[in-house]
Amino acid sequence: MTDVTSSNGRPAGLPELAQRTGHQFTRIVALGAARGERSVPNDDLVGPIDSSDEWIRQRTGIVTRVRAGADVQAVDLAEVAAREAIAAAGIDASQIGVVLISTVTNTVATPSMATLLAERIGATPAAAYDISAACAGYAYGIAQADSFIKTGIAEYVLVIGAEKLSDIVDPTDRSISFLLGDGAGAAIVGPSDYPGIAPTIWGSDGSKWDAIWMTRTYPEWRAGGAQPTIRQEGQTVFRWAVWEMVTVAKRALEAAGITADQLAAFIPHQANMRIIDEFAKQLGLPESVMIGRDITTTGNTSAASIPLATHRLLAEHPQLHGGLALQIGFGAGLVFGAQVVVLP
Numbered sequence: 001m002t003d004v005t006s007s008n009g010r011p012a013g014l015p016e017l018a019q020r021t022g023h024q025f026t027r028i029v030a031l032g033a034a035r036g037e038r039s040v041p042n043d044d045l046v047g048p049i050d051s052s053d054e055w056i057r058q059r060t061g062i063v064t065r066v067r068a069g070a071d072v073q074a075v076d077l078a079e080v081a082a083r084e085a086i087a088a089a090g091i092d093a094s095q096i097g098v099v100l101i102s103t104v105t106n107t108v109a110t111p112s113m114a115t116l117l118a119e120r121i122g123a124t125p126a127a128a129y130d131i132s133a134a135c136a137g138y139a140y141g142i143a144q145a146d147s148f149i150k151t152g153i154a155e156y157v158l159v160i161g162a163e164k165l166s167d168i169v170d171p172t173d174r175s176i177s178f179l180l181g182d183g184a185g186a187a188i189v190g191p192s193d194y195p196g197i198a199p200t201i202w203g204s205d206g207s208k209w210d211a212i213w214m215t216r217t218y219p220e221w222r223a224g225g226a227q228p229t230i231r232q233e234g235q236t237v238f239r240w241a242v243w244e245m246v247t248v249a250k251r252a253l254e255a256a257g258i259t260a261d262q263l264a265a266f267i268p269h270q271a272n273m274r275i276i277d278e279f280a281k282q283l284g285l286p287e288s289v290m291i292g293r294d295i296t297t298t299g300n301t302s303a304a305s306i307p308l309a310t311h312r313l314l315a316e317h318p319q320l321h322g323g324l325a326l327q328i329g330f331g332a333g334l335v336f337g338a339q340v341v342v343l344p
């Protein structure tokens with residue numbers, strides 16, 4: 001038996017470790033955005049998938065999606081978005097303690113996109129790493145940033161969702177290729193005088209690991225298979241999103257201690273306009289709540305979709321600044337994350 005001598009149960013002879021404490025509250029201080037420079041209309045994609053502009057508009061709400069050129073990588077988009085967010089936050093990059101990039105389209109398995117970005121923007125020697133949480137990655141990043149600042153690990157955290165999904169689509173695949181776009185959204189999260197980020201509701205369901213998948217593994221590719229591309233079981237994901245994600249969204253409202261009518265905006269992952277409409281209906285959102293519908297012209301940019309939609313809503317409706325927004329991301333894993341935030 002250990003001889004316990006201290007009042008807090010510390011074993012005798014064990015030196016007391018110093019502890020760090022952070023800020024009581026956090027908030028998203030500023031945002032940045034970058035979209036692929038080419039606007040690709042449905043008609044440019046329908047040939048190889050035997051589809052039509054009308055079908056894609058009706059079933060997804062997408063009219064055009066943004067795609068980046070061959071010479072642009074996801075990290076380039078991340079850099080543009082990050083620089084805007086840092087400038088808008090009015091901080092110096094050296095004040096950033098952690099750089100988090102959610103991405104599934106880094107050009108290499110390692111090293112991370114985040115370390116390269118930190119170097120490019122002068123955020124060294126910040127801790128930097130990538131998050132693999134697909135379309136929930138931005139909400140995961142905000143949850144981590146919030147915790148880091150509250151526990152004193154960092155003063156400011158740069159959270160980015162950055163994807164060049166056009167690199168991993170097969171133009172002949174009709175399950176998902178036509179949905180996807182390229183972009184990056186960035187947020188600076190920092191200390192606040194008031195609560196600006198409510199508790200996150202997050203989780204995973206690995207029983208649906210193969211609902212959104214890559215067509216082959218790296219070893220299979222090395223053995224001579226074609227490049228792996230992304231596919232999905234569209235109806236499985238659709239049903240899961242509509243039934244289960246609404247519950248997650250409601251739990252996030254509850255965790256924040258607010259009701260839907262107190263929201264200024266609802267900004268779900270931009271997966272499908274029919275999913276967004278169903279959310280709005282089931283959450284009973286009043287007309288006054290603005291809804292992120294960036295999917296129409298941007299497509300689904302995975303982890304970038306929530307910050308891009310938020311950035312756009314704020315640009316088009318400046319009255320939303322300082323209001324409450326419910327954001328929810330969900331996707332491959334399957335994974336999900338939701339929280340209520342105060343809009344910067």
Ligand SMILES: CC(C)(COP(=O)(O)OP(=O)(O)OC[C@H]1O[C@@H](n2cnc3c(N)ncnc32)[C@H](O)[C@@H]1OP(=O)(O)O)[C@@H](O)C(=O)NCCC(=O)NCCS
Nearest residue numbers: 050051055059060135174175234235237238271272330331
């Ligand atoms: C992919 C998605 C748009 C397909 O729409 P859907 O309404 O579910 O389509 P279904 O699979 O039920 O197919 C309906 C019909 O359209 C056809 N179809 C499927 N894909 C098509 C396409 N790309 N173009 C034209 N027709 C298509 C099917 O063959 C089927 O035809 P049939 O009725 O003659 O058999 C939709 O399922 C979806 O958005 N899923 C979730 C997306 C998502 O959240 N993904 C997560 C990534 S983050």
